[in-house]
Amino acid sequence: RPEIEKFISDNKMTSDEVSKSYSKFYEYLKEKNKFDNNEKTALSGHEPFLIMNCGYADVVYRETEEVIKRRKKAEFVKRLNRNSIVRDMTIKKASFENFNAGTDEEKRALAFAKEVSEYYYTGGEGNTVVSGPAGTGKSHLAMSILKDCLQHTDLTVIFASWSEVLHLIKDSFDNKDSFYSTEYFMEVFRNTDLLVID
Ligand SMILES: Nc1ncnc2c1ncn2[C@@H]1O[C@H](COP(=O)(O)OP(=O)(O)OP(=O)(O)O)[C@@H](O)[C@H]1O
Numbered sequence: 001r002p003e004i005e006k007f008i009s010d011n012k013m014t015s016d017e018v019s020k021s022y023s024k025f026y027e028y029l030k031e032k033n034k035f036d037n038n039e040k041t042a043l044s045g046h047e048p049f050l051i052m053n054c055g056y057a058d059v060v061y062r063e064t065e066e067v068i069k070r071r072k073k074a075e076f077v078k079r080l081n082r083n084s085i086v087r088d089m090t091i092k093k094a095s096f097e098n099f100n101a102g103t104d105e106e107k108r109a110l111a112f113a114k115e116v117s118e119y120y121y122t123g124g125e126g127n128t129v130v131s132g133p134a135g136t137g138k139s140h141l142a143m144s145i146l147k148d149c150l151q152h153t154d155l156t157v158i159f160a161s162w163s164e165v166l167h168l169i170k171d172s173f174d175n176k177d178s179f180y181s182t183e184y185f186m187e188v189f190r191n192t193d194l195l196v197i198d
């Protein structure tokens with residue numbers, strides 16, 4: 001196989017090294033064939049590569065772009081959800097991309113939210129207070145800011161539906177097994193870079 005020949009000549013392998021690498025070449029070809037035919041490889045979603053290891057060939061498996069993308073997305077969601085309390089499930093899906101900026105007011109709100117996001121992900125500090133009529137997208141844009149910041153930095157973020165937080169704390173007074181004590185929230189909120197109190 002030309003790729004094996006190339007590997008041998010690139011690494012200037014001696015015939016002794018080549019013969020000691022037969023089993024690895026065999027493994028590589030077998031797995032590479034499976035990978036190219038979209039069959040399950042030894043490590044699913046990973047592509048086999050040949051490397052030199054102490055004078056012999058060895059096979060390593062690297063994640064494909066698709067696996068990396070899937071893993072990054074899962075990590076992203078985990079970072080956002082770790083301590084968030086979101087009561088309105090529609091807000092979980094909110095982002096700048098799905099904010100409908102039809103009216104001038106909505107356009108201004110979106111531009112403002114993007115400015116706020118950039119302010120925080122470039123190191124800005126302090127609070128931003130947003131008020132306005134019900135159902136106009138305050139929570140939507142607040143969640144969008146957190147997601148945008150996560151995409152630009154390693155800041156830790158939390159979205160907290162405040163009425164739900166109060167409910168959980170109140171519930172913990174009578175329920176000694178409850179995880180959600182006042183101390184728990186104080187600890188979590190204090191150690192977060194960016195906190196939305198909704
Ligand atoms: N411009 C918009 N584009 C897309 N979805 C929107 C827009 N405005 C609001 N929504 C959606 O409508 C619902 C209500 O919006 P949201 O909860 O953000 O309003 P709010 O200003 O926080 O209201 P409240 O004061 O009652 O908390 C959400 O599901 C949100 O995703």
Ligand SMILES: [Mg+2]
Binds near residue numbers: 138139
């Ligand atoms: Mg709201």
